[in-house]
Amino acid sequence: MPPSLTPVEFRVPPVDAVALETRAAELARRSIKKRAKVQGLRLCIAMMDLTTLEGMDSPGKVRQLCEKAKHPLPGHDVPPCAAICVYPDLVEVAVHALAGSTVQVASVATGFPSGRTDRALKLREVQLAVEAGASEIDMVIDRGAFLAGRYGQVYDEICAVKEACGSARLKVILETGELKTYDNVRRACRIALLAGGDFLKTSTGKVTPASTLPVVLLMLEAVRDHYLETGRQVGVKAAGGIRTGKDALRYLVLVAETVGDLWLSPQWFRFGASSLLNDVLMQLEKERTGRYQRPADFPSD
């Protein structure tokens, strides 16, 4: 494990909130039509981490969601989702259901969603999920430590989790809704990037606001600068609160115009969502047939 960095290394440039939000709103006005719309919506599906993170989750529910991830709309030319995202105890069920497909199994870990537990337990949870076959781990950062200014502690923990992940890709959930300021988000990005996270992820989906356009724009700027500085490419995952195809395309525009082609793939950009998929399917069918179908025409999982 690398030694703690002193706080000064986590220094980041200031962020101007008004200007950041202005730029995000400006890009949100892009008009995506026809072929670009279809291509964009298909990309959104391919970038989706289909998620279920409820106390009610059961093996049956997870198996059904896995089927949906493999074939979002059977009988139609629609790509599979990028991954299924579940709690650690259901990883095994998902791995089994997805065997032979391209869909990855992502597991939340480290005391998701609050992260308020002992580090040894967090690491053990990661280890179990990886052993059960998860190829992606979605960890939460210690917001308490962050807001107390103990950046080194946040950094150390991400490093430790990264090591426990082995070959699994690590997504670092910043829970931006609890960090409150863009300056905090920018600093949390820096810590996660230095600690070796493979993805920066906005939110758990359990806190409002979850993902917003300005926050994702800021994260994209952070991974862009990190890439230009070090050559290491890090992904971004927008999670929570994205419910419509129109919203998803706005995020895709941010990607296309901030970091560009290298990130326009499921390898480097993800949506974490549960209800988004059906709206995207509905929009795709609308583009294909010229008409909106009933919500009941799309499988409900």
Place this chain on the structure above:
Amino acid sequence: MEKQDEKTKAKTQGARPELKFGGVWPYEPALESTDHFTIAARHELFVGGEWKQPKAAGYFETIDPATEQVLSEVAMATGKDVDAAVAQAQKAFPAWSRLPGEDRSRYLFRIARILLERAREFACLETLDNGKPIAETRDVDIPLAAQHFFYHAGWADKLDLLFPGQQAEPLGVIGQIIPWNFPLLMAAWKIAPALAAGNTVVLKPAETSPLTALRLCEVFQQAGLPPGVVNVITGDGAVGALLAKHRGLQKVAFTGSTEVGKEIQRAVAGRGVELTLELGGKAAHLVFEDAALDQAVEGVVRGIFFNQGHVCCAGSRLLVQESVHDLFVQKMRARMERIRVGNPMDKNTDMGAIHSKVQLARIEQLVAAGVAEGALLHQSGCTLPQKGFWFLPSMFTNVAMSHRIAREEIFGPVLSVLTFRTPEEAVEKANNTSYGLSAGVWTDKGSRILWLAERLKAGVVWNNTFNRFDAGSPFGGFKESGFGREGGRQGLRAYVRLRGSLSPG
């Protein structure tokens, strides 16, 4: 983690990491439709509430600068037409000026509402006639023009509150001459306060962009504005000169070049005619090392490439602290590549066509001068359309204060980058210009913002933003950028005479 870093380092050794854009997910053209309105083949003069043919049957063409296609022909006013327009405005003045403020207010509210109802049509027409992108006319020009009518409608019945203890009286007939860079918006800036205060108007739009001002006359008719309160005469600079010199005016309001502004000032000198001038600029952005650099880049881009740089308050000089110069220039160059230049009617276009052949020639000439003087030119690598007037988003580095591109107004998408070391030097350089219209301060430090705002000789100082306009905020310049303010209470002051005041008004 360390191992991974080594691996990626090895992989990218020799080749610098680079970003690529536009290859994976290109946008489709998203053209604003134009089937919801028509453009008449010929436009007459709007005098006394009616469309009148010019006294000598002369017409000139107005074109779409993006395609060079003729949009319509427009009447060339003669001296007699100018006389007739001023006479109509004089005839309308007594009744209009005596109308209770709340009635004038009602007309202005009605104009604002109709303008918004017809916003899409105005946005399209403005884009076609001017060359600026539809996203700008839709989101800036038209809403802001309507806002000026709304704002001044609100003051029309409250003039006594504006100037407590004094009586505000209208001046009379106002001659207004406006430029081509914001045709409808400039018309609104000029007409709304004049009418709110009880004056009547003869407006002359620019020769190359008269269509929206003429269509605004339809709105006046629709709103039932009494005949003669606003008259619009079209033509070239000679028509503008005839209007400016006309003996029947009580005030001239001009927005345009410093050169023409000086001529007008000479023409009205010694006649007791009120004058306001809003002229050129060579505004500076001051970027300090502690600024939010990514957002400052966006602001600088907005400052110089908004409206193709055809903005009198454009931030055409970038003064950047030497310690962040290289990083900032690198970010600017990358960002300039992202600017989508092309068909102005495409909703995704960021920068449209240069307004005219004449303006394009002037930009080309000054850019050539910059290169000859030894500055380093960086241009976006995007491809430009074949037809029409176009210029690439451009930036000069290695610029010296003595270069022409650091002193003369280019009025195009060309940024000149200079450096400074201390706040004092930044102020010194920012003020070292014959203009003084606007400035932009980019720093995270509140105390420095205030320190700078006190010292910058500019009518508007934007702080961590640029090119933001509001009807309630006065706009105008220092030195050769002109005098008088437009917008806000200060703007209205220029359209009234105050009685019972110590100042002659």
